[in-house]
Amino acid sequence: MEKSESAKIDIPESSRERKGKAPLLGSPVQYARKGGYKRGVAIFDLILRVSAAAAALGATVGMGTAEQTLPFFTQFFQFQASYDDLPTFSFFVIGMAIVCAYLVLSIPFSVVCIARPLAIAPRLLLIILDTVALTLATSAAGASAAIVYLAHNGNSGANWLAICQQFGDFCQKTSGSVVASFAAVVLLIFLVLLSALALRKH
Amino acid sequence: MEKSESAKIDIPESSRERKGKAPLLGSPVQYARKGGYKRGVAIFDLILRVSAAAAALGATVGMGTAEQTLPFFTQFFQFQASYDDLPTFSFFVIGMAIVCAYLVLSIPFSVVCIARPLAIAPRLLLIILDTVALTLATSAAGASAAIVYLAHNGNSGANWLAICQQFGDFCQKTSGSVVASFAAVVLLIFLVLLSALALRKH
Numbered sequence: 132m133e134k135s136e137s138a139k140i141d142i143p144e145s146s147r148e149r150k151g152k153a154p155l156l157g158s159p160v161q162y163a164r165k166g167g168y169k170r171g172v173a174i175f176d177l178i179l180r181v182s183a184a185a186a187a188l189g190a191t192v193g194m195g196t197a198e199q200t201l202p203f204f205t206q207f208f209q210f211q212a213s214y215d216d217l218p219t220f221s222f223f224v225i226g227m228a229i230v231c232a233y234l235v236l237s238i239p240f241s242v243v244c245i246a247r248p249l250a251i252a253p254r255l256l257l258i259i260l261d262t263v264a265l266t267l268a269t270s271a272a273g274a275s276a277a278i279v280y281l282a283h284n285g286n287s288g289a290n291w292l293a294i295c296q297q298f299g300d301f302c303q304k305t306s307g308s309v310v311a312s313f314a315a316v317v318l319l320i321f322l323v324l325l326s327a328l329a330l331r332k333h
Numbered sequence: 334m335e336k337s338e339s340a341k342i343d344i345p346e347s348s349r350e351r352k353g354k355a356p357l358l359g360s361p362v363q364y365a366r367k368g369g370y371k372r373g374v375a376i377f378d379l380i381l382r383v384s385a386a387a388a389a390l391g392a393t394v395g396m397g398t399a400e401q402t403l404p405f406f407t408q409f410f411q412f413q414a415s416y417d418d419l420p421t422f423s424f425f426v427i428g429m430a431i432v433c434a435y436l437v438l439s440i441p442f443s444v445v446c447i448a449r450p451l452a453i454a455p456r457l458l459l460i461i462l463d464t465v466a467l468t469l470a471t472s473a474a475g476a477s478a479a480i481v482y483l484a485h486n487g488n489s490g491a492n493w494l495a496i497c498q499q500f501g502d503f504c505q506k507t508s509g510s511v512v513a514s515f516a517a518v519v520l521l522i523f524l525v526l527l528s529a530l531a532l533r534k535h
Contacts, residue, residue, distance in 0.1 A: 274479035277421045277479045289414075291493040292492065
C-alpha cells in the first residue's frame with residue numbers, strides 16, 4: 132500500500148528533486164501545486180522567449196537588408212546608402228544577431244524548465260544570460276535610435292544635415308528595425324523579471 | 334529551558350519570518366547560516382548600489398557641465414557647444430539623473446534587506462526597479478556613445494563632419510561621462526544578478 136502511494140507521488144515531478152525537497156516543503160499536494168505554478172511560469176517564459184527571438188530576427192534582417200540606391204547624383208551625397216555606411220548600424224546588426232542566436236539557443240533550457248519546474252541551475256543560467264542579452268540589445272537599440280533621430284532631424288549646432296530627405300526608404304527601414312529591437316528589449320525585461328519570480332518561492 | 338532556547342533563536346532574525354518558515358527549513362542553526370549568507374549578499378548589494386549611484390551622479394554632472402565656447406568664429410560652426418545642443422545628450426542627462434535619483438532613493442530598501450535578510454518583498458521591488466533602471470541607463474549610455482563616436486570620427490557617407498577638432502574639451506568631457514555611465518551599467522547588471530541570487534535559496 133505504501134509503495135503504490137509513493138509511485139503515485141512520483142508521477143508529476145522528477146525523482147531527484149522530490150527526494151531532496153518534498154519532505155521539507157510539506158504535503159505532496161502543496162508540492163504539486165507549487166510545481167504547477169512554476170511550470171506555468173516556465174511555459175510563459177518559453178512563449179516570451181520565442182517572441183523576443185522573432186523580434187530580434189526581424190530587427191536584424193530589417194537593418195541588414197536596408198539599402199537604397201538613388202537614381203541621381205548630387206554634390207554632397209553618395210549614390211548608395213546601406214547599413215554598413217554607419218558603424219552604429221553595423222553594431223546594431225551584429226548585436227541583435229547575437230541576441231537572436233542566444234534566444235534561439237536558450238529555448239532548450241527553457242524547455243528543461245518546463246520539464247523540471249523546480250530545478251534552479253537552468254533558471255540561474257537563463258537569468259544571468261538574459262540580463263547580458265538585455266544590456267546588449269538595449270545599447271544597440273539606443274545607439275541606433277540616436278543615429279536614426281539624427282538622420283531624420285539633423286543637428287544644426289553640429290552642422291549635421293538630415294539625410295532622410297534623400298534616403299527616405301533607407302530611413303524608414305532602419306526606423307522599423309529600431310522599433311522591432313525595442314520590442315525585443317521589452318520582452319527581455321519581462322523574461323528577466325519572470326525568471327526572478329520563478330526563483331523566488333523555492 | 335525550552336523558552337530560553339527560543340529566545341536565543343530570536344536574536345538574529347525578525348519574528349514574523351521565523352514563525353512562518355523556520356519549521357519547514359530545518360534546524361535553527363541551518364536557518365541562521367542561511368540568514369547570514371543573505372545578509373552578506375545584502376551588504377554587498379548596498380556597496381554596489383552606492384557605487385552605481387556615484388557613477389551615475391558623475392556621468393550626469395560631467396555631461397551637464399560640458400560646454401565650450403570657442404575663441405573664434407568660422408563659417409560653419411557655432412561659437413558655443415553645450416550638452417543641450419544635441420537632443421541625445423539631453424536625454425542622457427535626464428536619464429542618468431533619474432537613475433541616480435532612483436539609486437539614492439533605493440538605499441533605504443537595501444538597508445531593510447540587511448536588517449531582514451529573508452524578507453522577499455523589498456528584494457522583488459528592488460530587482461524589478463533595478464532592471465528598469467538598467468535599461469534606462471543602458472539606452473542613454475548607448476545612444477550617447479553613438480553620438481560621441483560620430484563627434485570624434487564623423488561619417489563620410491552621410492557627410493557628417495567630426496566636430497571634435499573644434500570642440501576638443503567638450504568632446505573629452507562628454508566621452509568621460511559616457512564611460513562613467515557604462516560603469517554604472519556594469520554595476521547595475523551585478524545588482525540585478527545579486528538580487529536574483531538572493532531570491533534563489535528562500
